[in-house]
Amino acid sequence: MTEFRHVVRNRRMTRAFAPEGLDPALIDEFVDLASRAPSAGKTQGWHALVLEGPEQVGRYWDITLPIEKRASFRWTQLLDAPVLMIVLADPDAYVERYGEPDKERTGLGAGTEAWPAPYWTIDASMAAMTILLAAEDEGLGALFFGLFQNESEVRQEFAVPDRLQIIGVIALGLPAASGEPKEQARSADRPRRSPGEIIRRGRWQPSA
Numbered sequence: 724m725t726e727f728r729h730v731v732r733n734r735r736m737t738r739a740f741a742p743e744g745l746d747p748a749l750i751d752e753f754v755d756l757a758s759r760a761p762s763a764g765k766t767q768g769w770h771a772l773v774l775e776g777p778e779q780v781g782r783y784w785d786i787t788l789p790i791e792k793r794a795s796f797r798w799t800q801l802l803d804a805p806v807l808m809i810v811l812a813d814p815d816a817y818v819e820r821y822g823e824p825d826k827e828r829t830g831l832g833a834g835t836e837a838w839p840a841p842y843w844t845i846d847a848s849m850a851a852m853t854i855l856l857a858a859e860d861e862g863l864g865a866l867f868f869g870l871f872q873n874e875s876e877v878r879q880e881f882a883v884p885d886r887l888q889i890i891g892v893i894a895l896g897l898p899a900a901s902g903e904p905k906e907q908a909r910s911a912d913r914p915r916r917s918p919g920e921i922i923r924r925g926r927w928q929p930s931a
């Protein structure tokens with residue numbers, strides 16, 4: 724198996740981390756790799772807001788998982804992850820880029836409503852995937868998770884401008900030695916779809 728196939732097949736979301744910190748240079752390297760992800764019009768309108776160490780990371784959890792809710796939270800060792808990367812997308816950067824002379828004829832410089840697909844979300848997602856694979860390649864654990872609680876408080880605490888979309892958060896760190904190798908979420912029990920179920924050849928048809 725090639726290294727690429729190995730990394731892709733082995734990547735699983737990690738939800739239990741060891742608290743050891745990560746070298747900030749490693750985060751820079753992951754982001755350098757992610758900066759090579761495809762980007763519409765090479766706009767590269769995404770950002771990584773990195774929270775490092777117990778103080779910064781603790782402030783995130785204090786807002787999104789208040790103390791009184793922690794007893795019933797399933798993934799207690801998720802809070803040990805030494806790094807949280809908030810992935811941000813900048814829709815306006817795409818509107819601006821597609822208003823430039825070489826893209827003007829697309830009409831996409833008119834505003835975000837003109838876009839049939841949100842390329843800012845797509846670009847940031849491709850970059851996030853690269854970070855997940857880079858973490859796997861480095862022997863680290865990673866979890867991409869949503870921000871569902873108190874988004875406006877998170878924005879305020881970490882000074883995230885309203886114009887930036889929060890795509891999600893990536894927890895990064897060494898996997899916990901104590902827990903199961905990679906603790907499974909309930910959704911992990913769902914069977915993976917086979918290529919035969921995913922692919923329609925030649926024309927769309929309902930699944931076989």
Ligand SMILES: Cc1cc2nc3c(=O)[nH]c(=O)nc-3n(C[C@H](O)[C@H](O)[C@H](O)COP(=O)(O)O)c2cc1C
Nearest residue numbers: 734735736737738866867868869870891908910911
């Ligand atoms: C857009 C997106 C949002 C996700 N949000 C969460 C989340 O909030 N919490 C969580 O534990 N996992 C989250 N996941 C991880 C999925 O549950 C996980 O990828 C899926 O169960 C398949 O498992 P695997 O990635 O380990 O193969 C998210 C994944 C994606 C792509």
